[in-house]
Amino acid sequence: MDKQTGDFLLKKGKKYKKWSEQMLVNPFYWVENGKPYYVVVYLAGGKSVASGFFSTEDGEVKEDALRAHPKLSIFSELSTNIFNIGEERAAVGTGYFIDLLAIPFHSDDQQAAKGRDIFAELLKYQQDFIAMMKEFTDYYDNDVLIRGKLEESDIQKVQETAITLQLLQYRIGTTVQNHAEGLQKFEDYLKTREEWKKLKKDSQSFIKGILSRMGQAKKELDALNIIVDENPDKMFQLNYDHMIKKIADANESQRNHIRYPK
Incomplete structure (x- = not known):
């Protein structure tokens, strides 16, 4: 505009x-x-x-404006939420993960080995998060803002992106919560390696930083209010439908x- x-x-x-x-x-x-x-x-x-x-x-x-209202409200609110959720987390570079995973692992400690596997899984989640935010930012800046006119496909995209990011955020949070001990054991092992001493302080404190905010992370996880199901597709749909209902209720109140x- x-x-x-x-x-x-x-x-x-x-x-x-x-x-x-x-x-x-x-x-x-x-x-x-x-x-x-x-x-x-x-x-x-x-x-x-x-x-x-x-x-x-x-x-x-008036009648036309009321029909336009939910479309504009949904896109505005969810795109804002996506950037609020995504920009801070996506700012965490994958280099921290890569630096620590690059240290050779030679240990019979099964917990430490499991912790390393979990850390590699967190790297994959972070790569997915960054890729999604990069794609959405490009779509928003170089497509939506240029044409200005919203279509139904834009409403669908912003809704699906919001839920996908929330579920990814949930997976990251639960992975850390459920495997904190293994991650600590992995860090303990890394500290025994000569390569550890050559790392920058930011890399050395990375796992400790993750584990030090477990309490806050648990609150953030609970605040997501995710509906859990063993079937990933069903879990996506349940949370998607729940979001649609919440949005509809909010739009009705906003009228x-x-x-x-x-």
């Missing part, structure tokens, strides 16, 4: 703004009956308190805070 369009929409939205609020306009739109609808978000204390649905054309229609059109 160019600056001229953004300024035009914010000017429209300003009529419904309270003096203490800030505004932002999302850079994508949904078309209903040939008219593009953008959402202007009203913020108080940095939090969304209301919204308005405005077009670059005159004559917004009470739509300021325009009335």
Whole structure:
């Protein structure tokens, strides 16, 4: 969305703004009956308190805006969640894993060996996480933001990506929680190797850093509220359906805070 369009929409939205609020306009739109609808978000204390649905054309229609609302809300909220979840975790480079796994392993300690296998599994999860975030960021920046117009396929993609990342986050968390002792044994072994002394301090403290935040990680894991099933496909669908219901309930509640059109 160019600056001229953004300024035009914010000017429209300003009529419904309270003096203490800030505004932002999302850079994508949904078309209903040939008219593009953008959402202007009203913020108080940095939090969304209301919204308005405005077009670059005159004559917004309430019924059309209400149909555009869930599409715009879903894409905005979930894409924000994806970046909030993904950017911090994806910033952890795979080099830490690779440095430690590169140290030759010669030990009969089965727990240490298991810990090494688990650490290699965590590397694979991290590689998957980084790849997914790279793909989604490229899609968002170089596709969605350029064309601006959202389609049903975009809604489907953002929903599937959000759940996939949540489930990957869950796997990482449960893997660490369930195998903390093995990971500690693996680190203990690494400390006996001459190669350990040559590592940078960040690499030396990497496993310790993971294990030191077990309590916080457990809270984050519980907060995900994942529905567990032995069948991966069924587990995905159960959590996907649960997310759709939560979004529908939230959208219904948000309708009470739509300021325009009335």
